[in-house]
Amino acid sequence: xxxxxxxxxxxxxxxxxxxxxxxxxxxxxxxxxxxxxxxxxxxxxxxxxxxxxxxxxxxxxxxxxxxxxxxxxxxxxxxxxxxxxxxxxxxxxxxxxxxxxxxxxxxxxxxxxxxxxxxxxxxx
Numbered sequence: 001x002x003x004x005x006x007x008x009x010x011x012x013x014x015x016x017x018x019x020x021x022x023x024x025x026x027x028x029x030x031x032x033x034x035x036x037x038x039x040x041x042x043x044x045x046x047x048x049x050x051x052x053x054x055x056x057x058x059x060x061x062x063x064x065x066x067x068x069x070x071x072x073x074x075x076x077x078x079x080x081x082x083x084x085x086x087x088x089x090x091x092x093x094x095x096x097x098x099x100x101x102x103x104x105x106x107x108x109x110x111x112x113x114x115x116x117x118x119x120x121x122x123x124x
């Protein structure tokens with residue numbers, strides 16, 4: 001129990017459970033509700049880019065929110081967008097979360113039968 005508490009403390013502030021689409025019946029992947037991922041170099045990102053157990057990191061690079069991890073190609077810049085705009089907030093099970101551009105966030109998987117992630121503001 002003591003090790004679990006220490007791990008939770010080092011994880012950062014949990015801001016909520018991410019709202020995602022239902023898993024795709026073909027590959028089991030899903031995506032964030034209301035948000036798309038676009039690739040800065042013109043390549044198309046997969047529509048359903050979040051697979052069970054994947055972990056992601058979200059950082060603002062001065063232009064928009066970049067997302068890395070899971071099966072997204074590490075050598076490409078992937079950005080979250082809402083209706084073609086880089087200004088996004090993220091829907092959790094309780095509210096929309098406005099992101100702080102100076103912070104780093106993580107999408108951490110929760111061990112569940114359905115793909116589920118926590119939105120965590122990472123500790124510095």
